Amino acid sequence: VTLLSNRPSVITPFRRLILCAENRKEMEDWISSLKSVQSREHYETAQFNVEHFSGMHNWYACSHARPTFCNVCKDSLSGVTSHGLSCEVCKFKAHKRCAVRATNNCKWTTLASIGKDIIEDEDGIAMPHQWLEGNLPVSAKCAVCDKTCGSVLRLQDWRCLWCKAMVHTACMDLYPRKCPLGQCKVSIIPPTALNSIDSDGFWKATCPPSCASPLLVFVNSKSGDNQGVKFLRRFKQLLNPAQVFDLVNGGPHLGLRLFQKFDNFRILVCGGDGSVGWVLSEIDKLNLHKQCQLGVLPLGTGNDLARVLGWGPSCDDDTQLPQILEKLERASTKMLDRWSIMTYEIKIPPKHSYPTTPEGADDCQVDGTTNTHTLTQQDLQTDRRAPDLCFFLFFLCCFTSAEVQNRKKKKKKKNDPSASN
Incomplete structure (x- = not known):
């Protein structure tokens, strides 16, 4: 609860509410009611993450090395260390006092979020540019006239959040209206393809040929x-935010469920061995092994699975993500076995007696199954900064306990001195 213009302001996970009441008791009743609702919203996010599709900005405090301007009031962001707030997805800048007045125009996620800017022609619905004003890089050049654009003196000129094209205000009408989505277009699901979510909780999706x-x-x-935070932000900037999910917030079930009706899709898990196993287990539960492939970008501390299978020890440079996505789009597939073994114990004779065991009898029963996956190995030369990525495509096969039992007998003979004599 904060104080804004002599009126209490309550910030919930999804919206900011400014409350007005006739007396203090009534105000406290409102606040207690909102807090009780807020505690229940955490459970609802596991089924439907409103944060992905609301169009609201995700603010974080930041500093800037060059003059930067507020996209709300258009004044400069001043300060020594913390110059203001920035949206982690669309880079919308704002003073702390102006953030409450910022419009919910963050990067589009669905067809409904585009609104009146949608392009309709004889070919159907097309993706328009989503322009953000000002705060362009120093080396920015206009895509129309090829002259320098942007300014360090004021907020001027425009940048597309999808294809990253930059244009002068005077040149904007001369630039093609349809957005090509940039260098990662093969991996991007355009907002025009995500119509809505049906009653079963799946996307009603119509992917274009480019995706x-x-x-x-x-x-x-x-x-x-906690290095995954910067990768989470960077992926949301490069792709549709509706494609990117934080495993810490609800796990992989929501993302897999939303994508379940796609005929074919790829999965990239950014984390350690535990994160990969978590996603693989959820894919098995939803029976998606025939329609998806899975790759790994190692971000964990150990990354033993990534080391053994040739993905590299770790990736800590988020600036390499466009190159990694490009290699991922051209990756090939290879097979990988993922074992699931279950053992259970039965009574055995005491250690001081050594009865002979009839052939075919066992003191421990082992049931084993395996998921045989297809993993992709990049056809490109490995970049030390960008780890090799592999994909899995799942098949099921049976694994008998004979080999496990044979290995156990060999190990027992090796450890038993009497057996060697």
Whole structure:
């Protein structure tokens, strides 16, 4: 609860409410009611994450090395360390006092979020540019006239959040209206393809030809000493935010369920061995092994699975993500076995007696099954900064206990001195 213009302001996970009441008791009743509702919303997010599709900005305090301007009041952001707030997805800038007045125009996620800017022609619905004003990089050049654009003196000129094109205000009408989605277009699901969510909780999706195999990204924000946070932000900037999910917030079930009706899609898990196993187990539960492939971007501390299978020890440079996505789009597939073994114990004779065991009898029963996966190995030369990525495609096969039993007998003979004599 904060004080804003002599009126209490309650910030919930999804919205900011400014409350007005006739007396203090009534105000306290409102606040207690809102807090009780807020505690229940955490459970609802596991089924439907409103944060992904609301269009609200995700603010964080930041500093800037060059003059930066507020996208609300258009004044400069001043300060020594913390210059103001920035949206982690669309880079919308605002003073702390102006953030409450910012419009919910963050990066589009669905067809409904585009609104009146939608383009309709004889070919159907097309993706328009989503322009954000000002705060362009120093080296920015206009995509129309190829002249320098942007300014360090004021908020001027425009940048598309999807294709990253930059244009002068005077040149905007000369630039094509349809957005090509940029260098990651093969992996991006355009908002025009995500119509709505049906009663079963799945996307009613119609992917364009440019997105034949859309990408679903899971990031463990706690992996690698919390380094996953910057990768989470970067993926949301490069892709549709509706494609990117934080494993810490609800796990992989929501993302997999939303993508369940896609004929074919790819999954990228950014985290350690535990994160990969978590997603694989959820894929088995939902029986999606025939329609998805899975790759790994190692962010954990150990990353033993990534080391053994050639994905590299770790990836800590989020600036390499466009190159990693490009390699991922051209990756090939290879097989990988993932074992699931279950053992249970039965009574055995005391240690001082050594009865002979009839052939075919066992003192321990082992049931084993395995998931045989297809993993992709990049055809490109490995970049030390960008780990090799592998994919899994699942098949089921049976694994008998004979080999496990044989290995156990060999190990017992090796450890038993009497057996060697």
